[in-house]
Amino acid sequence: MSTTAAKNVNIGEAAKRSGVNAKLIRHYESIGIVPKAGRSDSGYRTYSEADIHILSFVKRSRNLGFSMKEIKKLVGLWRNKSRASSDVKSLAVKHIEDMEQKISELEAMVQTLRHLAKTCHGDGRPDCPILNDLGN
Amino acid sequence: MSTTAAKNVNIGEAAKRSGVNAKLIRHYESIGIVPKAGRSDSGYRTYSEADIHILSFVKRSRNLGFSMKEIKKLVGLWRNKSRASSDVKSLAVKHIEDMEQKISELEAMVQTLRHLAKTCHGDGRPDCPILNDLGN
DNA sequence: TGTGCAGCTTCCAGCAATTGGAAGGTCAAA
DNA sequence: TTTGACCTTCCAATTGCTGGAAGCTGCACA
Secondary structure, X not given: OOOOOOOOEOXXXXXXXXXXXXXXXXXXXXXXXXXXXXXXXXXXXXXXXXHHHHHHHHHHHHHOOOXXXXXXXXXXXXXXXXXXXXXHHHHHHHHHHHHHHHXXXXXXXXXXXXXXXXXXXXXXXXXXXHHHHHOO | OOOOOOOOEOHHHHHHHHOOOHHHHHHHHHOOOOOOOEEOOXXXXXXXXXXXXXXXXXXXXXXXXXXXXXXXXXXXXXXXXOOOHHHHHHHHHHHHHHHHHHHHHHHXXXXXXXXXXXXXXXXXXXXXXXXXXXXX
């Protein structure tokens, strides 16, 4: 009745609570990642606890490196009580594979560069094997 | 005199030889990564061996994950005979550090996601711990 | 009651680093 | 001559934001 009444907040507060800044919240709304916020009489966006929860969900998913496209799917699955866990799992597994692929690419790059850097004396002299190698 | 004469080529051939496609070569020129190509009477861009070499250099640097900004610097250093090797080395070392940072972030993400995925049965049932965890 | 400022609104523009397309000129072979 | 491959420029889209400008609203303070 009173204490449990909806205490909707403005975008700034929603930003603070979800960890997603206001600019980005509007952006997410505009590209359909999060549902359209309600509006006050004067046109301000209003956010419920549930809305803020979705924003946090998006934030956390981003932190885990999901693309916006994937997150759009995840948010849909999350809001849909009848979704199958297999959908979620396959998305996650695919994503793990992508990240592992990226990690090994980066490791190969580091390997090569470290080798190049080791052969470069790194003083004031003009000749540097890094550049020579890059040129081949 | 004759056999060593400059045999400049069009952008398509330069693309083939450098591994950088024509569209991208024009783009690199427009943003000043590579020097402006010469032009034939009819306005076609022409590329010498040296030009192609620069393009290959850019390609290889990109493969090693350097940003365009860094590559711009590298190309400058490469074309400048009097540069100091310390400039090159510090650029490379900084880049290695950046990549290593990225690798550990990715590894942390994979770790987390792998954990989440393990706890998800991945069948037709609607409840999935991945989504539950993401929501917190 | 004003006034001042924080906070909200929209829209527009740009960042990296490409990629794609449209509309048109050129070159060489058939 | 005509086809077709190649070249030219310019403009737009992509992904995931971030920033600014111009203009409301809301609220405290004098």
